[in-house]
Amino acid sequence: MSPYRRAKREDAFKPSKKELSVSIGSVDDSFESLQTMCNDKANELIKSVELESGEEMQVVFWTEDFPELIGIANIAKNDAGLMTYSMDYSQTTL
Numbered sequence: 262m263s264p265y266r267r268a269k270r271e272d273a274f275k276p277s278k279k280e281l282s283v284s285i286g287s288v289d290d291s292f293e294s295l296q297t298m299c300n301d302k303a304n305e306l307i308k309s310v311e312l313e314s315g316e317e318m319q320v321v322f323w324t325e326d327f328p329e330l331i332g333i334a335n336i337a338k339n340d341a342g343l344m345t346y347s348m349d350y351s352q353t354t355l
Contacts, residue, residue, distance in 0.1 A: 282321045282323065285325060288326060288329055302322070306336060307336055307344040308344075315339075318337075320336060321333050331353055331355065
């Protein structure tokens with residue numbers, strides 16, 4: 262066995278739970294703006310979250326100033342090893 266080990270990515274993290282909560286934006290922002298912020302953050306997260314194939318997690322997005330639910334992202338690693346996400350805004354409280 263080789264004495265060399267592959268360095269672990271410093272920006273990668275394994276979620277301790279299957280759910281993560283993110284505060285973003287303000288209740289005064291337009292819903293379209295909040296959706297853009299959520300999509301941008303979800304794109305960042307899929308680059309840094311480590312999941313096993315077939316494993317999923319939920320990311321719940323809230324407004325920062327007064328906690329209102331914006332939407333929920335479902336992040337998963339498919340069988341091909343690609344990280345994907347889908348956003349669900351149907352439960353928003355805005």
